[in-house]
Amino acid sequence: MLGNLKGLLVTLQTMFRKPVTVQYPKEHLPVASRYMGFPVLMWDKQLEEPFCTGCMVCVRNCPTQCMSAVMKDNPHHAEGKSPRRKIVESFSINLGRCILCGMCVDVCNFDAIEMSHQHELSKYGRNDNRVNLEKLLEAGKKYQEESGSVEAAP
Amino acid sequence: MVESRSEAPLDMVQMMVNMGPQHPSTHGVFRMVLGIDGERVVSVDPHIGYLHRGSEKLCEGELYTQIVTLFDRMDYLSNFNNELAFCMAVEKLMALQVPERAEYIRVIMCELNRIASHLMFFGTMGLDTGAITPVLYAFRDRERVQSLFEAVSGARMMHNYIRVGGVKEDLPEDFRQRMAKLMPQLKQGIEEGDRLLSFSEIFLARNKGIGVIDGKTAISYGMSGPALRASGVPMDVRKDEPYSVYNRFDFGIPIGEKGDCWDRYYVRIEEMRQSLRIVEQAMAQMPDGPISTPVRGVLRPPRGEAYARAENPRGEIGVYLVSDGSDKPYRVKVRPPSFCNLVALKYLLRDCYVADCVVILGSLDVVLGEVDR
Numbered sequence: 001m002l003g004n005l006k007g008l009l010v011t012l013q014t015m016f017r018k019p020v021t022v023q024y025p026k027e028h029l030p031v032a033s034r035y036m037g038f039p040v041l042m043w044d045k046q047l048e049e050p051f052c053t054g055c056m057v058c059v060r061n062c063p064t065q066c067m068s069a070v071m072k073d074n075p076h077h078a079e080g081k082s083p084r085r086k087i088v089e090s091f092s093i094n095l096g097r098c099i100l101c102g103m104c105v106d107v108c109n110f111d112a113i114e115m116s117h118q119h120e121l122s123k124y125g126r127n128d129n130r131v132n133l134e135k136l137l138e139a140g141k142k143y144q145e146e147s148g149s150v151e152a153a154p
Numbered sequence: 155m156v157e158s159r160s161e162a163p164l165d166m167v168q169m170m171v172n173m174g175p176q177h178p179s180t181h182g183v184f185r186m187v188l189g190i191d192g193e194r195v196v197s198v199d200p201h202i203g204y205l206h207r208g209s210e211k212l213c214e215g216e217l218y219t220q221i222v223t224l225f226d227r228m229d230y231l232s233n234f235n236n237e238l239a240f241c242m243a244v245e246k247l248m249a250l251q252v253p254e255r256a257e258y259i260r261v262i263m264c265e266l267n268r269i270a271s272h273l274m275f276f277g278t279m280g281l282d283t284g285a286i287t288p289v290l291y292a293f294r295d296r297e298r299v300q301s302l303f304e305a306v307s308g309a310r311m312m313h314n315y316i317r318v319g320g321v322k323e324d325l326p327e328d329f330r331q332r333m334a335k336l337m338p339q340l341k342q343g344i345e346e347g348d349r350l351l352s353f354s355e356i357f358l359a360r361n362k363g364i365g366v367i368d369g370k371t372a373i374s375y376g377m378s379g380p381a382l383r384a385s386g387v388p389m390d391v392r393k394d395e396p397y398s399v400y401n402r403f404d405f406g407i408p409i410g411e412k413g414d415c416w417d418r419y420y421v422r423i424e425e426m427r428q429s430l431r432i433v434e435q436a437m438a439q440m441p442d443g444p445i446s447t448p449v450r451g452v453l454r455p456p457r458g459e460a461y462a463r464a465e466n467p468r469g470e471i472g473v474y475l476v477s478d479g480s481d482k483p484y485r486v487k488v489r490p491p492s493f494c495n496l497v498a499l500k501y502l503l504r505d506c507y508v509a510d511c512v513v514i515l516g517s518l519d520v521v522l523g524e525v526d527r
């Protein structure tokens with residue numbers, strides 16, 4: 001009898017609890033602030049150019065060789081607007097190959113690349129997971145806004 | 155004609171049954187070709203290699219820092235423990251001193267990982283014997299540990315957190331509060347699970363006296379970890395050859411009596427309790443300070459070789475590392491606990507019933523990612 005009542009009490013408690021289930025595609029669970037999603041490139045708001053100089057350090061340190069970068073002379077530097085002599089011309093990451101290890105973030109000397117909170121990989125097109133510089137910067141700006149991340153000094 | 159047929163003795167034909175590689179209870183992709191005579195297993199032919207990714211060979215082409223990510227993916231249920239074993243091997247080779255705080259962080263993470271891994275075992279062991287509920291409870295608690303890992307390392311499973319010379323980042327600020335909340339929950343969860351499954355009559359009937367192996371035979375097969383301790387051999391690398399800071403904690407090594415499936419199960423339940431004790435002590439003793447030894451430039455360990463061993467949730471993992479002085483290792487050899495435990499399968503499966511195969515394999519708790527590498 002007592003056991004039954006105890007069991008009933010547990011049932012009652014669970015009945016008035018909020019549901020644990022999250023309706024996934026509509027709702028998302030919050031991710032931890034350190035969460036490592038896909039890498040994105042950061043945007044220097046003061047100088048209106050990316051932090052990335054295309055130095056290829058991250059490319060060489062990526063365990064899966066999923067990224068590539070090309071460097072060029074910075075036109076802003078020639079005009080005297082920026083202290084960066086070199087800047088990235090093109091950059092691409094194959095997100096389908098990235099293992100989210102965070103190695104690129106660790107090795108970058110310019111804090112130009114960050115792990116975003118973006119973690120959903122399904123896309124409509126076959127090659128939509130190959131992202132180029134524009135897409136990476138766009139995602140980076142979005143991430144900077146969302147996280148309110150502190151601007152790194154160039 | 156009819157008469158002679160009834161007089162001739164019946165031919166006994168062994169039937170071959172293919173279990174796996176896509177069998178849900180082989181815990182991965184493992185194939186056993188069972189020769190059965192009625193209900194009894196008379197021969198077993200295990201096939202491995204379905205998950206072979208060539209990790210050891212891949213290691214030879216990667217920088218030392220990158221190899222940590224490969225070790226994450228070997229035993230995908232105890233990632234921290236694997237990372238630790240590799241990092242210890244490199245540190246041994248380079249004679250690096252790891253800061254105190256980093257050692258404590260490593261121990262806490264590894265022990266929590268052990269609990270998460272054993273919880274997974276507890277759940278699947280229930281499933282293997284036909285109990286569906288335990289896995290739900292186990293996953294509830296594992297999820298809590300996993301979200302703590304996410305807050306600490308940034309990833310739920312593939313952490314890449316333990317680095318050569320220390321750890322990647324310090325613990326988050328709210329770590330103590332989170333642990334204060336998590337510990338009672340885990341404690342309660344383990345007790346709940348224990349009450350739910352361990353002494354259930356059906357579970358006992360399915361496990362007691364099944365797959366018995368005695369200590370001596372287990373050692374001769376090279377078993378280690380809980381599977382060996384269940385046979386009454388108190389062998390644990392954490393005690394025998396303490397690495398990291400394990401010699402500073404007071405914890406017991408649970409051993410079994412008979413070495414049957416139930417002992418292998420219960421040793422793990424007890425081990426979770428001991429792990430909680432270790433975590434508690436480590437949290438109390440953890441000093442402040444730096445979290446990693448700075449290593450300049452690319453890691454280039456001196457020419458030589460090193461062997462590091464650590465206690466994984468599944469047994470003893472050994473990493474043998476040969477360096478030729480360059481930035482990539484010359485050879486990395488892993489002694490995988492799951493593989494060595496799996497070797498005893500043929501012995502364990504002798505003369506058992508077909509239905510017990512699943513339980514015996516489950517009680518060894520193998521992770522095929524590590525068996526095949």
Ligand code: SF4
Nearest residue numbers: 052053055056058108
């Ligand atoms: S992200 Fe950093 S490391 Fe990679 S190319 Fe740009 S500046 Fe260099």
Ligand code: SF4
Nearest residue numbers: 062098099101102104
């Ligand atoms: S997170 Fe790792 S795999 Fe992905 S791009 Fe960076 S270094 Fe490469």
